[in-house]
Amino acid sequence: MSTISHVIGTGISSAVQVAVVAVGGPVLVGVMRKVRCRLEGRVGPPVLQPLVDIRKLFRKQRFRPDQATWIFTLAPVMLVATVVVAAAITPLVTTHPALRASSDLFVLVYLLLVGSTLLALAGLDAGTAFGGMGSSRAVTIGALAEPALLVTILALSTTAHSSNLPAIVSAILAHPESVATPQRLFALGALLIVIVAESGRLPVDNPATHLELTMVHEAMILEYAGPDLALVTVGEAMRLTLLLGIFVNLVAPWGVATSTSVSGVVVGLASVVAKVAVVGVFLAVFEVFIAKVRLFRVPELLAGAFVLALLGVVSGLVAK
């Protein structure tokens, strides 16, 4: 009985997590846009504007370029699907999501990689000039972010002796004194940079650009219209939210439910939404004050993240 209720519980928690990421993602983007506009002295679009845009996009025509293949059609689905699975198995709201066994940082990284890889292929699929450019840049940045990301994971997982996310989160909850070790601070700094790079935010990429030559992510999706574009938009927003959700639960996991009880889930939900919102606002404020760096200075940024992560590992060793 208890196993069945546990399975149902984890299933429901996962569903809640997916839902909060799916809805919260576009909202988070709206919030960040609003914050930016306010700081720029504008009113800005409503916070829910992204949701409206998405609803509208679903009502529009679908296109497929004549040279494109099924990859073009599959990519947006895959992008969202991987984020959905990732959201389902990550301890955002509770440390007992479904498929807890696979809730591994390494798995998450590669799961998200599936979506971005397919999107990069889709960029090349239509046979246009800018799609290839975007794909090339996106995969390059992705490749350069990878060392920082994995070493960060290494640094974060040494305390828990595992890269399993629920295990890491539980370990922090069990040992609150280890929250602010230099090892974790360095690693989390690196992780934040990587998250910014991976989700195509300033200063790595400007999602609002209209100039194809400066595009990274936008250039890949120039061909998408209607529902496909909606999926891509949702996927990207979810991805950002998910990454920030993981980040906040690694920084300060308090509030996350350690069971699948209703009250725990509600508290967990509230806390994760609040924490992500805070970080989102912080990022938006930060973005107002910086400009996009040149493409070939991105490696410097990522190398910096890598060094931070490595410092994290080293300081962990020193502390031992």
Next chain:
Amino acid sequence: MTAGVLVVAGALLGLGGAIAGALLPKGWRVRAATALIWAACGCEAAAAIHVLAIDRPIVLRSTELLPFTGVTLVLNSLGAFFVLLVVMVAVPATLYGIGYASHGLDTRTAACVFPLFVTTLLLVPTAGSVATFMALWELMALTSLLLVLVDHSASEASRSAGTWYAVLTHVGAATILVAFLILAAHSGGQTFAAIAVHARHLASGVRALVFMLALVGFGSKAGAVPFHVWLPKAHPEAPSPVSALMSGAMVALGVYGIVLVGDDLLGGGPVWWWLVVLVLGGASALFGSLHAASSTDLKRLLAYSTTDNIGLVLLAVGAAGLYDATRHPLLAALSLVSALVLLFNHAAFKGALFLSAGSVQVATGSRDLDRLGGLLRRMPQTGALFLVAAAAISALPPLNGFIGEWLLFQSLLHGAVIGSTAADIAIPLAVAALALTAGLTVVAFVKAVGIGFLGRPRSESADEATEVPRTMRLAVGLLVAVCVVLGVAPTLIFPAVERAVKTALPGLGTRILAHGVDLQVVGLRGMLAPAALAGSLAGAVVGIMVLRRALSRQPTPRVVEAWGCGRQLQTARMQYTATSFAEPVQRVFDDVLRPVQDLDVTHVAESRYVIESVTFANTVDDAIERSLYTPVIRAVRRWGQVARRLQPGSVHRYLAYGLGALVILLVAVAVMG
């Protein structure tokens, strides 16, 4: 003893295949040889499975063969694993060979040598003595060399590749031979069993020398940096089934050799040996993936990616040795498991990739990515199979490549906390190498798929490409199926892997991995539920597709011209090329890759402000070849020129040599009394 019969029968059937290939008429020879090779594969696979099942080696001896030493075949669990690996690549590769035969594999020589090559691949892991091993090893080198040279009359590149391959593989064999002979001289016998008994008690200097020599020799076969230079030359030039076997199976045997010498014969060694292996592995992984990311020739890209994958395997082997040396048997076993799983996976997807690259070459006559494009529409099945294999090699879940890298990462992760200084330094760097390699592999294969198979065709031949014969697709399909199955249910091969690992690292009583649907590292906190992950991913994909269909007003998309910023004409030339795709990576890593760029601007005669034409060439040749091999070759050539003065043709000079020698001897004798 029946199992022993199977081993012998396999060898004989393989020989029969060679004879059939040599004697039968053209219409028959490839099919007959292939059938016999399958039978041979079947026998060897059965023997291997038997060995793995009973976990006791098969030992065969014959004094009639190989003068002075006789033949000793010992098939233990480690060897059996490699036999299975070879079988897994050989069956599809030979099946593919039927359709591919008209491209150089149906000549009498090739039809005879190809079965021999497969047979030696099958038998090398069963060699139980120095002489047997070297004989099979050299036969493998010879047969593969002949197969690389199949296209010699048409292609200068093939001739050059053959020379490079021959020389490097010979140097490698010579170093292996020295390593083995040192061991044999100290142990009174030349069987591996005798060597294994005595090798542990040798002086540490001798042991280190042996290991380093073996590392160089086997490393050159495995394609590890800096001995990899033959790979990007030979693999592209060989016929595709041969490339698949060379890259999938033969290269794996190089790793087999390192494990054989390092673990089986020498019984492990001090930490610094394995740090060398780790460094070699990391360098190979990074160098290989960087070059793969910047190559524009499809098969060259695959060859470099072999170096990259072998680098990862060596990382795992090195980590295993490191843990073993610091007495962490469980971690050592886990690392070695990841090494073997990585190798097995690599054999599957690299085989599939080389075979589909061959299909592309058959269909378009080119393997230059900048002349391909749009093939997924024209060769939908080949393209889809290539895509899946590329996803597998990029370690994307839920395919097998991911499982291997996850295991490697787990072993490194747990190694970071064992408290050994060497591990403390090596492990984070290894993780970084693994990560960057993984990222660059994605770049390489997004390029391979995206430029080669998607978009508009970049040449007429690519435009006119049609799907290849069914057998060829089926062969690739088999290997891709392995990739998918092992991605979803990797535990299928774990019993075999575990037996193999326990043979190499004896003394490990416990199980390494919990078997079942999920992966669980016993005693460590690492788990993975690949099947559930794959299932939920599939569910999510289907769900979202249904959702998209339900939400949108128009179920199928309208096919329109691509948005070209309003341009009137969209041509293939407007697309990104393989070179431009790789440009950012190349620019970031130009210190390592050292690309050579040639910009040639021609002005019209009337004015230097009007440009008539611009030629731009960007080539990335192998920096290691340029800075390590070219100077050596040049020095040796110069020495050869100088040495010619020894024989100037003058009889007086020649006699003077004799007189000089005589005088020296007489002086020596006079001094000795």
Next chain:
Amino acid sequence: MVIAVLLLPLAGGLVSGVVPWRRGIGWLGTVIASGVLVTGVVLAVDVVHGKPMSALGGVLRADALSAFMVIVIGVIATLATWQGVRYLGAEIAADRCTRRHAALYSVLVQAFVATMLLAVLAANLGVLWVAIEATTVVTTFLVGHRRTRSSLEASWKYIVICSVGIAMAFLGTVLVYLASLHVGHGPHPLDWTSLVAQSHQLNPGVMRLAFALIVIGYGTKVGLVPMHSWLPDAHSQAPAPVSALMSGVLLTVAFYAILRFKVIADGALGPTFPRALLVIVGLLSLLVAASLLLTQRDYKRMLAYHSVEHMGLIALGAAAGSPLAIAAVLLHILGHGLAKGVLFLASGEILLTEGTSEIERVPALLSRRPVLGGIFGFGLFALLGFPPFSLFVSELNMLRAEFQVGLGWAAAVSLVCMAVIFAAVMSHGRHLLLGPRGTDAPAMTPALVAVPLIGGLVGCAFIGVSAWPLESLLHAAARIVAP
């Protein structure tokens, strides 16, 4: 039996000397040579487990080692005489040679074989010397058989250098004789068996000088550095069958002499001095061969230097001196004889059809003459020590023996040289064999030419896979040299 072995080529020589040359007479040489092979086998069967056979009042003596060498001579001679028919036919057809000259050639070839047989069957070291000197005289004419300026040059160098070398060997023999006189010689002075029996008593000082002279002296005929210089010239200028005989057996027959003396020297001096000497000349030979093969432009000279390399390897093997090493050396002698014989015969065919021995001017043989190119290619593989050819086995076991007796460093150096040689031969072979066919259709090689060559290679491969008929003979012969 022993005498029969000798009489066969003498009779053959007589017949071909009396009757003007005809194709049939040419085949007679092949029959005689195969007869030698057969008698060699019979001899081997007799002596392999039993006692050595003597003849002519103890002047001739056949033990397992001699019988083995007779077999080697018989095998290579069969191949060479077979190809000789074609050579002479072509020379006569091209009007470069009269029938009288052809007859002379046949006589000399038979005499050549006879002198080599005498050398390996001689019980007396003096007779051995006489026989080897006689090979020089006989082969000089054969080297110069083409009567061109360069063949004249080659013969001159050949005879001058070899005469001097062989004179040193004679001095060495005299000194051995001197040493034995002081122990008190038996009924047969300079008899090898009695010398071996009393070798422990021989004066070491004299023996040291003697063995040094023997190694340099016979080393000249073996083609060991520093007296190797005649070899590339003579081998490249001699008619192909003669080159095959010279490179395939003559060199090793001379080495056989060194082996015989080595037994005595080992007894008198202990293994150190002979070993050091052989290691030095062996390594020097390998080094020189490697250096000069690098920029070789003539494929016959390439093969000649390759012989220098193999003689160096054999010297190293003999230096190791264990029974295994000697057995491997002997197998190497046979394998090298077969492979080198086949290659020289094939190169003769190439020269005949292409008209030049420059590598640059004979490209892409494999495409243009598939069978001939294939034979040449596989011959090269055999010489480079690839399995299944017997040179692989013999090299492996020589090296193994070297490592066992502590000559591992020398073996390692030799492997380095072999690697350089491998690279050099590979790149020459690449120019020679590989490449586009051009416009002509591929030319066929006559079956009569191809059969013995392929046969030789198959034989070389066979004894590399399984030497069961030979193995007991090899071991018996090795026990004679390394008791």
Next chain:
Amino acid sequence: MSASTYTNVLGLAAAAVLLCAVVTLWRRSLGAIVRTLAVQGAALACVATVIGLHEHDVGLIVVGLLVLGAKAVVVPLLIGRVVRHDPNSRETDPLVNVPASLVAAGALTFLAFAATRSVTSLVPTTAGRLIPIGLAAMLVGFFALVTRRKAVSQIVGILLVDNGVALVAFLATAGVPLLVELGASLDVLLAVIVLRVLAIQMRSRLGSFDLDQLTELHD
């Protein structure tokens, strides 16, 4: 023959062999060189005969006579005929000039003495003490081979080497067994004949005996 006569004659004859070898280095005229060779042959024959007489070894005396016939008469005649084809031919410009050659000959003689210490100590007889002379003669002959440019000089050089070896043989062991001796002599004779044929061919083809022209075959 008394012991002192034996010693003196033997010593003189042996010294003559070495002297003749040195003289060939000295002389430039090919005719003179061949004549010196004949003298050396005679001296060698003398050595053999004297030892034969002293040892009462009939075989050795016969050998001595044979040597006289072969090396003092037949061989010089054979070579002399070649020289007569080209009487102006002279060893004008040896690779090492005459004074240096003579110095080298001296050095080689010392070397021969040093290297044969073990041999002379083994054979403490009169003849035995003279063994180094034989080796020296051989070395000087070898030196002549290395430095002399004419074909005829080289034939002579070979014979000098051969005579040196033969001298050692006579002195050390009172000659090798007869069968071997006969075979060896026959071989040498044949070799000379072959060399002569080649030399004549060379002259008819190249116009001289100059060995410097024989450098076509090289690497």
Next chain:
Amino acid sequence: MGSLQLRHVDAGSCNGCEIEIASVFGPVYDAERFGTRLVASPRHADGVLVTGPVTRNMAVPLKKTVEATPQPRVVIAVGDCAHDCGVFRGGYGVVGSVNDVVPVDVSIPGCPPHPTAIIEALRGITRR
């Protein structure tokens, strides 16, 4: 709430209208608050914002841009020139007004139109 993504096409404008459009999306008028946004690709757009008379070079690109915009879509002609070629009427490089090339749904007069006029028109479309 409305949502209107626009792709701007300059079909031959004198850049007067462009300046006004720029200020429409600037901080002062801030059309974004009404759910309107300029996008980089017509595929992402709901409408095409056309300025200027349609010159010969821009006729085909304009058509292609409109075709590339998924249905339902609007074509908005901004300024007099877009409406009736304005002062450029009859020019040798002018094909005609926007309506001559693609069907126009909304026309915003003015030379150049005031930002408020543009915003008004856009709000008319989004009904906000």
